[in-house]
Amino acid sequence: MVKEIIPQNGTIYKFIGDCVMSVFRGDYHLDRAIDSSLSIKNKLSSLPPDHEFRPEVSIGINSRDTISVNISSTTQ
Helix, strand or coil, X not given: CHXXXXXXXXEEEEEECXXXXXXXXXXXXXXXXXXXXXXXXXXXXXXXXXXXXXXXXXXXXCCCCCCCCCCCCCCC
């Protein structure tokens, strides 16, 4: 999945188990998110039929305003 997100200028936000959370910022962010999602689905569907494990994926896209900040602390 990461190999399909990065070319669309997506940023991997975090991994949660087998979940990949990514962020698409800037112009056409929704288009790029959709393109990477379709690319992931196409890659999975193109696996050979005799492949012993055929993964299924569910993809959700949320396109709302977000506030992103870095929180850090200093050590002394």
